[in-house]
Amino acid sequence: ESGKGGGAGDNHRSNMQGILRSGVAMAIMVTAEAFMSSPAMRVQNLRRLRSSGPVKRSSISPRMTLALPRMEPLPPLDGQLPDCPVTIWNTENIDVAAEQQRYKQEGIPESLLEIVADSEMNAQGLAYFENNKEMIMKHLKENGAVIFKNFDLSKTPEGFRRVWETLDMAPCLDPIHNSGLRSFLSSRDGVYEEVNKQSLAKHYIGLHNESTFKKTATFGAFVCFSPASESGGEFFIADGAKIFRDLRTDVLESLYKRGVRISVSNLDLDFLGALGPLKEPAMNFFKGLIGSTVAPKFDMDLDMIYGADGKPQRLQAIEHRQSPINRHPETGKPVWFCNIHNHARYLRNKRPCSVPEVGMTDVYYGDLSQIPHEYVDHINEISEKHIQNLAMQSGDVLLIDNYRMLHGRQTFQGDRLHAVSWFRKGDEAVTQGKPGNLLNSAVNSLIK
Structure with a gap:
């Protein structure tokens, strides 16, 4: 049973990582x-x-232009x-x-x-x-x-x-x-x-x-x-x-x-609300992973914070x-x-x-x-x-x-x-x- 549990955990982490990669790629691009x-x-x-x-x-x-010397x-x-x-x-x-x-x-x-x-x-x-x-x-x-x-x-x-x-x-x-x-x-x-x-x-x-x-x-x-x-x-x-x-x-x-604090990006993770007892660990997983792997690429001091604008499953990257x-x-x-x-x-x-x-x-x-x-x-x-x-x-x-x-x-x-x-x-x-x-x-x- 512990072996099955470990496999399920690995699959769950893999699924979340796949979703994260897609979301992060989109976030970086826009x-x-x-x-x-x-x-x-x-x-x-x-x-x-x-x-x-x-x-x-x-x-x-078009305005008149002069021939410029070769440099x-x-x-x-x-x-x-x-x-x-x-x-x-x-x-x-x-x-x-x-x-x-x-x-x-x-x-x-x-x-x-x-x-x-x-x-x-x-x-x-x-x-x-x-x-x-x-x-x-x-x-x-x-x-x-x-x-x-x-x-x-x-x-x-x-x-x-x-x-x-x-x-x-x-x-x-x-x-x-x-x-x-x-x-x-x-x-x-x-x-x-x-x-x-x-x-x-x-x-x-x-x-x-x-x-x-x-x-x-x-x-x-x-x-x-x-x-x-x-x-x-x-x-x-x-x-x-x-x-x-x-x-x-x-x-x-x-x-x-x-x-003041400036929020530079939103990542809506509404699907986390349907995870029941896994919701809180999943929220922490995304927060930690994005904070440690994505935020440093922007070379900014960012905190990953849920719900700053009143939406509980919205993860925002917010400057200090x-x-x-x-x-x-x-x-x-x-x-x-x-x-x-x-x-x-x-x-x-x-x-x-x-x-x-x-x-x-x-x-x-x-x-x-x-x-x-x-x-x-x-x-x-x-x-x-x-x-x-x-x-x-x-x-x-x-x-x-x-x-x-x-x-x-x-x-x-x-x-x-x-x-x-x-x-x-x-x-x-x-x-x-x-x-x-x-x-x-x-x-x-x-x-x-």
């Missing part, structure tokens, strides 16, 4: 906004960019990018009311510097960026964002890379590179593909910093190779200093004192408690550093959203209690007040300070090809390369 095009489409896009330049919308008059090939960055740096938290003893008043008295300069190229600037090529590097980087570090428009050099991944290398920006891996949720458009140039996938074209991506509790890129460089062929797809940004200044003090203090306010690592001034505008389920339910249930996110107080909808509505109102929509065209490049500026993307119709590279400050200790890129490649080989 749990975040950073889904990219299939490998075949990425290869096609790269060939098109390298051989014939960017695809232009028929409704846009020596750049060395490949495949496997050479250092890891994304750790998140710099400085959140203790922030006097919310006093800091808001200081911002109101001192004022906040315009965040975005717009540089529009003319024929003379384009004729200079990389020399323009070399000669103006100090001015460009000074504004980026002090005010938050710089956009280059009408430049011919940055219409391919290699040209884009030459721009940020000339500015002495230090590239790194994506904060969630290990998860496989963001693929390279050009690994040799350190360029990731942005959210261009047709299955997410109707999905609105709200304001967020590119960060997790553990890792945050210092800067980001976003490039448009081809705008949406029909309509929409505008990239947008908002200044976290201005959002901090204008949020109601009582809302900010409530969130700051209680902290964090502050929605952070002091900027260079200026020391507090900024809104919270992804609730993007991740709050209450807001997602009111917007265009094509993410399946397994990929739905949510934001709770630090004790996992619900944040009042009135507060979330207010955060949404102030966030959208400060959104700047940027209708980027082929070759346009946006640099942002990722600790200060939040970013997002409008829905779109047609084909779209935007990309991004991430950067560290440049003088911090780094981990050269990052093991585990097999998951990144494997997951993206499955996305069609």
